[in-house]
Amino acid sequence: YLIKSDSIPARFGFGRVATSTEIARLDIDIRPDGKGLPAGEGKPVAGKVIFAQKCAACHGVGGVGGPNGSLVTTTDPTKKRPEKTIGNYWPYATTIFDYIRRAMPFSEPGSLTDAEVYNLTAYLLNANGIIDDKAVVNAKTLPNVVMPAQQLFVPDDRKGGPEIK
Amino acid sequence: YLIKSDSIPARFGFGRVATSTEIARLDIDIRPDGKGLPAGEGKPVAGKVIFAQKCAACHGVGGVGGPNGSLVTTTDPTKKRPEKTIGNYWPYATTIFDYIRRAMPFSEPGSLTDAEVYNLTAYLLNANGIIDDKAVVNAKTLPNVVMPAQQLFVPDDRKGGPEIK
Amino acid sequence: AMAIAQTAHGKAVQEGLSFTELIPDDPTKQVGTLAGEVGTRSGFEKVIKKPSDISSRSPLQDFYGIITPSDLHFERHHAGIPVIDPNKHELVIHGLVDKPMVFTVADLKRFPSVSRIAFLECSGNFRTGKEAMSPQDICGLTSQSEWTGVKLSTLFREVGVKPNASWFLAEGGDAAIMTRSIPVKKGWDDAIIAYGQNGEALRPEQGYPVRLFLPGWEGNTSIKWLRRLELGDAPWQTREETSKYSEGIKGGKIRQFSFDIDARSIITFPAFPAQVEKGWIEIRGLAWSGRGKVVKVEVSTDAGKSWHIAELQEPVLDKAHVRFRYLWHWNGAETEIMSRVTDETGYIQPTFKQLIEARGADSGYHFNPITAWQLKADGRVLNKPENVR
Amino acid sequence: AMAIAQTAHGKAVQEGLSFTELIPDDPTKQVGTLAGEVGTRSGFEKVIKKPSDISSRSPLQDFYGIITPSDLHFERHHAGIPVIDPNKHELVIHGLVDKPMVFTVADLKRFPSVSRIAFLECSGNFRTGKEAMSPQDICGLTSQSEWTGVKLSTLFREVGVKPNASWFLAEGGDAAIMTRSIPVKKGWDDAIIAYGQNGEALRPEQGYPVRLFLPGWEGNTSIKWLRRLELGDAPWQTREETSKYSEGIKGGKIRQFSFDIDARSIITFPAFPAQVEKGWIEIRGLAWSGRGKVVKVEVSTDAGKSWHIAELQEPVLDKAHVRFRYLWHWNGAETEIMSRVTDETGYIQPTFKQLIEARGADSGYHFNPITAWQLKADGRVLNKPENVR
Ligand code: HEC
Ligand code: HEC
Ligand SMILES: [Ca+2]
Ligand SMILES: [Ca+2]
Ligand SMILES: [Ca+2]
Ligand SMILES: [Ca+2]
Ligand SMILES: [Ca+2]
Ligand SMILES: [Ca+2]
Ligand SMILES: [Co+2]
Ligand SMILES: [Co+2]
Known part of the structure; x- marks a missing residue:
């Protein structure tokens, strides 16, 4: 499909300019550099309480087991490989905040306050042994958390052709 | 789609031979040369009675008018062109037998006996002024009926290209 | 085919709820319908055929691409x-x-x-x-x-x-x-x-x-x-x-055994009952020929005075509907738009007048004239029947 | 979409009749359902997806051609x-x-x-x-x-x-x-x-x-x-x-942003749960690549020892499912049949073993191995899982 170049206008003029208010309402994403993180903060101990109330039914007591999978790394000798969790498989800590806020709890998505999400993030990082009990998680500290799995991630470098990789 | 010729078998061997009995059950078509016409015969006067009972409701009294269109040619001066009917538009008389037997009466297709179809055919030919009151329609006579419209029919001779025809 | 309807729309039909009662205020805040055995058409889509007792007509003006659902x-x-x-x-x-x-x-x-x-x-x-x-x-x-x-x-x-x-x-x-x-x-x-x-x-x-x-x-x-x-x-x-x-x-004379479908095209957008605004309009339509491939579709936006080549969406297949498109800037002035197709045999879709001249007034089947749409200044698009012409 | 069901099947559903009660003894002797606003799928067709809570799988073995309904x-x-x-x-x-x-x-x-x-x-x-x-x-x-x-x-x-x-x-x-x-x-x-x-x-x-x-x-x-x-x-x-x-x-290591779908093919007939007879069999399947066009599909009927070129149904489109077919005469002896695709980059669909060797055992997504079907002497067709191999 080619539009003859002499007839393509620079702009068609459909749609309208987005106001900063309406962008802000939707612009909920968090980047690894922390861009997008809201004000507020969270602590493991506060998150632990919320987790027990709102999350453990699906993700297990302490984030281990549960019908929807572990979030906390454990070494279960009966399993061939360790379950993939935040502690051993997630490359960026900011993803925890972003994902919980947009999608959890599964049955009531979008119901958590930013403070609750910060607390849950702090709790899950602590339970996975990544930050300590007293650590405070906020827009400044979260991007600096180095996740154990980060070094494992590599981008796809395949380019087609006969190679099996 | 090409099957490489070295692999096409002369026959695949699917399906089974059709017996002459099962062919006969389905082989209801009538050709212009009369092939397919069954034994029996029909007369206009007998057909007229059947028509009044089973057909006139849809095709009008005497085959003129009715919610599903005339079968008999008339000259209605209020109409721009004459309605297309058996008398002015049908090229072969055998088609009358074939069509009525396979498809009419519309609400009870397949319900007529061969004798009824012969009688109806005779009636419709007579009503259209093509055969006379006493004519007998059967496998011998029907193919010999020359229809007024036959001389008008020409096959499509267009071959594509710029011609509008 | 006999499966229990699984989605919101199916459930609405089964339980006698009106479809709009099921629309969530914010779909991001409630889990949607789970995966089903047979998908559904959105309840917001009212695309239907127009039936008579003996036929039912496809809503060409509502179609995208070349496949008919x-x-x-x-x-x-x-x-x-x-x-x-x-x-x-x-x-x-x-x-x-x-x-x-x-x-x-x-x-x-x-x-x-x-x-x-x-x-x-x-x-x-x-x-x-x-x-x-x-x-x-x-x-x-x-x-x-x-x-x-x-x-x-x-x-x-x-x-x-x-x-x-x-x-x-x-x-x-x-x-x-x-x-x-x-x-x-x-x-x-x-x-x-x-x-x-x-x-x-x-x-x-x-x-x-x-x-x-x-x-x-x-x-x-x-x-x-x-x-x-x-x-x-x-x-x-x-x-x-x-x-x-x-x-x-x-x-x-009466022609019979005219089997081939003569090449035809029609603009399906903008077309009645659409209403359009001035500015850029992508004129869209379908073109086809029973004699082979479509080789060209031309669009006129000035009542047939001049013609422009439309783009044909690949794949352009033999004896197949082809989607054509022509990007046009409408200045808002009343005009007529129309399309005509040329097929691989060199046949060019005729006008109504050409067809009547070639066949006489008592014709019928295989009538494939150029269809013109009147574009009114207020953006309404109306068929141009021959008696208006 | 909200139209009243018009056909026999639709009516059966609406009136709670069983579909089979509507089957006429002789369909040539009773007028059928009149034209409708929305067509139907035959009540004889039981083609459905297989749903879980989070996904639902297309019945590839039941499809013809390349379009998915x-x-x-x-x-x-x-x-x-x-x-x-x-x-x-x-x-x-x-x-x-x-x-x-x-x-x-x-x-x-x-x-x-x-x-x-x-x-x-x-x-x-x-x-x-x-x-x-x-x-x-x-x-x-x-x-x-x-x-x-x-x-x-x-x-x-x-x-x-x-x-x-x-x-x-x-x-x-x-x-x-x-x-x-x-x-x-x-x-x-x-x-x-x-x-x-x-x-x-x-x-x-x-x-x-x-x-x-x-x-x-x-x-x-x-x-x-x-x-x-x-x-x-x-x-x-x-x-x-x-x-x-x-x-x-x-x-x-963990690979991310692996976007392209690697080329893949699968024989969809004969395949479980079909049962076939000896004699001529048209082996049919689908092949595709996320990196461009399919250029070749090969079929083996002797467990991978020799390979034959399958026919590709036109149109062969970029990044599209292609229907392949290979006509084969089965002598009735137990064997394995399988297909492999080559795409325009020269990538050849690998075996399960090649993929595990290349990626290690702890892989997951983008797993596109050759699928082999065991053809039993009685005509049953069974998947050949790797643990059987
Ligand atoms: C009703 C069940 C349910 C509840 C309650 C629930 N989750 Fe989940 N959670 C899920 C499911 C299901 C998934 C997987 C969703 C998917 O596949 O996209 C999931 C995924 C996750 C993941 C991603 C796991 C991974 O490895 O990718 C995180 C993190 C998570 N949940 C955190 C939470 C937190 C925190 C809460 C409480 C605030 C919570 N969940 C409450 C069902 C639940
Ligand atoms: C319930 C209505 C109905 C009845 C009763 C009926 N017809 Fe018809 N007839 C139709 C319809 C509708 C058509 C057009 C069918 C079509 O379009 O294919 C038709 C078409 C015909 C035609 C073809 C007309 C043409 O110009 O092509 C003939 C001949 C005919 N009927 C004869 C009969 C005869 C003879 C009977 C009685 C035995 C009969 N019909 C009873 C409805 C009826
Ligand atoms: Ca953002
Ligand atoms: Ca997990
Ligand atoms: Ca015959
Ligand atoms: Ca008539
Ligand atoms: Ca609501
Ligand atoms: Ca019955
Ligand atoms: Co014709
Ligand atoms: Co990927």
């Missing part, structure tokens, strides 16, 4: 849609053959198969006379599917069609026991005994479980609910190839 | 199918752009449009482990449609994407608020903001009213129910591109 494929039948048990249905081939044979539907599916995307059109596909007519009203008796089946030539070889066979009769198993005579050459060329439509079994409206499909030919010849093929040495002169599907031409 | 298109969603009002839904594009903009669905339809027939496949599309597995069970998370929409490049020009924008975030309006980071280059290359599927509006399961469609890329990146695109200079590292849709490779 199977349940919106046009219908034309002469005694309704039969219910046929595919486990009992058989196709008999007899007459001038070495070996008369019976094939079950399962037998037919065992043969080498072929698929092709091609249009089907009723040769009686033309209406005009009012301004308030949509593409569906004017020529909605055309649709396109991907058809799958066995080539008729494969079956011809299987039964051993005799050299003196020149025509065959195709017969349906509906209440019209529909019949047409077809030149044997078409059977050898590209006829398909089809059992598949857009990836699944034929729909009942399109001939389930098996139909004849004659690419590029007038729809009536592609006999649905096919039960019998008889090979012979002359046409049968059935009612559908004499009284019907024949057309008056010059000199009081 | 829209209601049998596979599903994969992370929080169910939302109900979205197309009259309220908007797409916001912002971030590294000259002019952040909002487009209604109606706005999107005004832009120049494009259609293409292309497959969609979930990169997690592989199951094995049992003999009693059909193509649907093994890799039913792939389907094909004709998609229509506006090129994303057109919208990129409209908002003025800045030269330093290298990635964009695509976000859905479902309850997962699904997000993926996509290189901007894909947006300029061939991404489509799609609103049409097989001639009609997207189905709710496939993203109604508007989705991203990235030809050839893993399904999850083609964000459904699209509400927002943000242009940026780095990937967002969303949960779906880190925790999910990444795969273990050699040396304990």
Whole structure:
């Protein structure tokens, strides 16, 4: 499909300019550099309480087991490989905040306050042994958390052709 | 789609031979040369009675008018062109037998006996002024009926290209 | 097909809820319907065919691309849609053959198969006379599917069609026991005994479980609910190839066996009942030819004074609807827009006037004139019937 | 869509009659159902998807040709199918752009449009482990449609994407608020903001009213129910591109942003649960590649010892399912049949063993091995899982 170049206008003029208010309402994403993180903060101990109330039914007591999978790394000798969790498989800590806020709890998505999400993030990082009990998680500290799995991630470098990789 | 010729078998061997009995059950078509016409015969006067009972409701009294269109040619001066009917538009008389037997009466297709179809055919030919009151329609006579419209029919001779025809 | 409806729309129908009662205030805050056995059409979409007792017209103005959703494929039948048990249905081939044979539907599916995307059109596909007519009203008796089946030539070889066979009769198993005579050459060329439509079994409206499909030919010849093929040495002169599907031409003659669908195109957007705004408009439409490929579609935005080449969306297939598009800046002044197609034989879609001049006023089938749309200053788009012209 | 069911099947459902009660003894002797607003699927056809809570698999073994009926298109969603009002839904594009903009669905339809027939496949599309597995069970998370929409490049020009924008975030309006980071280059290359599927509006399961469609890329990146695109200079590292849709490779590494769907083929007939007879068999299947066109499909009927070239049904389209066929005479002896595809980059579909050797045992997504079917002497066809091999 080619539009003859002499007839393509620079702009068609459909749609309208987005106001900063309406962008802000939707612009909920968090980047690894922390861009997008809201004000507020969270602590493991506060998150632990919320987790027990709102999350453990699906993700297990302490984030281990549960019908929807572990979030906390454990070494279960009966399993061939360790379950993939935040502690051993997630490359960026900011993803925890972003994902919980947009999608959890599964049955009531979008119901958590930013403070609750910060607390849950702090709790899950602590339970996975990544930050300590007293650590405070906020827009400044979260991007600096180095996740154990980060070094494992590599981008796809395949380019087609006969190679099996 | 090409099957490489070295692999096409002369026959695949699917399906089974059709017996002459099962062919006969389905082989209801009538050709212009009369092939397919069954034994029996029909007369206009007998057909007229059947028509009044089973057909006139849809095709009008005497085959003129009715919610599903005339079968008999008339000259209605209020109409721009004459309605297309058996008398002015049908090229072969055998088609009358074939069509009525396979498809009419519309609400009870397949319900007529061969004798009824012969009688109806005779009636419709007579009503259209093509055969006379006493004519007998059967496998011998029907193919010999020359229809007024036959001389008008020409096959499509267009071959594509710029011609509008 | 008999599955319990799984989605919001299905549930609404089953529980008697109105569809709008199910619309969440914020769909990001409530889990949606879970995965189902059979998908649904959105309850917001009101795209339907326009039925009469004997036919139903595809909503061409609502379509995107070139595939017609199977349940919106046009219908034309002469005694309704039969219910046929595919486990009992058989196709008999007899007459001038070495070996008369019976094939079950399962037998037919065992043969080498072929698929092709091609249009089907009723040769009686033309209406005009009012301004308030949509593409569906004017020529909605055309649709396109991907058809799958066995080539008729494969079956011809299987039964051993005799050299003196020149025509065959195709017969349906509906209440019209529909019949047409077809030149044997078409059977050898590209006829398909089809059992598949857009990836699944034929729909009942399109001939389930098996139909004849004659690419590029007038729809009536592609006999649905096919039960019998008889090979012979002359046409049968059935009612559908004499009284019907024949057309008056010059000199009081009547043309019959005009099988090919003449090339045609129609702008489907902007078209009645759409209303448009001035500025950039992508003019969109469909073009096709029963004689081969579309090679060119031209669009006029000045009532036929000048013509511009439209873009053809790949793939441009043989005997298939092609989507054409032409980007145009409308200044808001009243005008007429129209399209015309050229096919690979060099045939150029004629005007209404050209057709009447060539065939006389008492014609009928195979009427494929250029369709013009009047674009009013307020953005309304109206058919331009010939009596307005 | 809300029309009253018009045909025999529809009536049976509405009146609580069993479908078989409606089957006439002789369909030629009773007028059939009259023409309707929406067609139906025959009540004899039991073709359905296999749903779990989070996905539903297309019945590949039941398909003909290359089009997937829209209601049998596979599903994969992370929080169910939302109900979205197309009259309220908007797409916001912002971030590294000259002019952040909002487009209604109606706005999107005004832009120049494009259609293409292309497959969609979930990169997690592989199951094995049992003999009693059909193509649907093994890799039913792939389907094909004709998609229509506006090129994303057109919208990129409209908002003025800045030269330093290298990635964009695509976000859905479902309850997962699904997000993926996509290189901007894909947006300029061939991404489509799609609103049409097989001639009609997207189905709710496939993203109604508007989705991203990235030809050839893993399904999850083609964000459904699209509400927002943000242009940026780095990937967002969303949960779906880190925790999910990444795969273990050699040396304990985890590969992410593996977007292209690797070339794959599968024989869909004969395949479990079909049972076949000896004699001529047309082996049929589907082949595709996310990196371009399929150039070759080979079929082996002797457990991989020798390979034969299969026929490819035209049109062979870029990043599209292609139907392949190979005519074979089976002597009735137990054997294994399988297919392998080669794409235009020269990539040849690997074996299970090759994939495990190349990636290690702890892999997952993008697993596209050759599928072998065991053909038993009694005609049964069984999957050959790797643990049997
Ligand atoms: C009703 C069940 C349910 C509840 C309650 C629930 N979750 Fe989940 N959670 C899920 C499901 C199901 C998934 C997987 C969703 C998917 O596949 O996209 C999931 C996924 C996750 C993941 C991603 C796991 C991974 O490895 O990718 C995180 C993190 C998570 N949940 C955190 C939470 C937190 C924190 C809460 C409480 C605030 C919570 N969940 C409550 C069902 C639940
Ligand atoms: C319930 C209505 C009805 C009844 C009763 C009926 N017909 Fe018809 N007839 C129709 C319809 C409707 C058509 C057109 C069918 C079609 O379009 O294929 C038709 C078409 C015909 C035609 C073809 C007309 C043409 O110009 O092509 C003939 C001949 C005919 N009928 C004869 C009969 C005879 C003889 C009977 C009685 C035995 C009969 N019909 C009873 C409704 C009826
Ligand atoms: Ca942002
Ligand atoms: Ca997990
Ligand atoms: Ca015969
Ligand atoms: Ca008449
Ligand atoms: Ca509500
Ligand atoms: Ca009965
Ligand atoms: Co014709
Ligand atoms: Co991937």
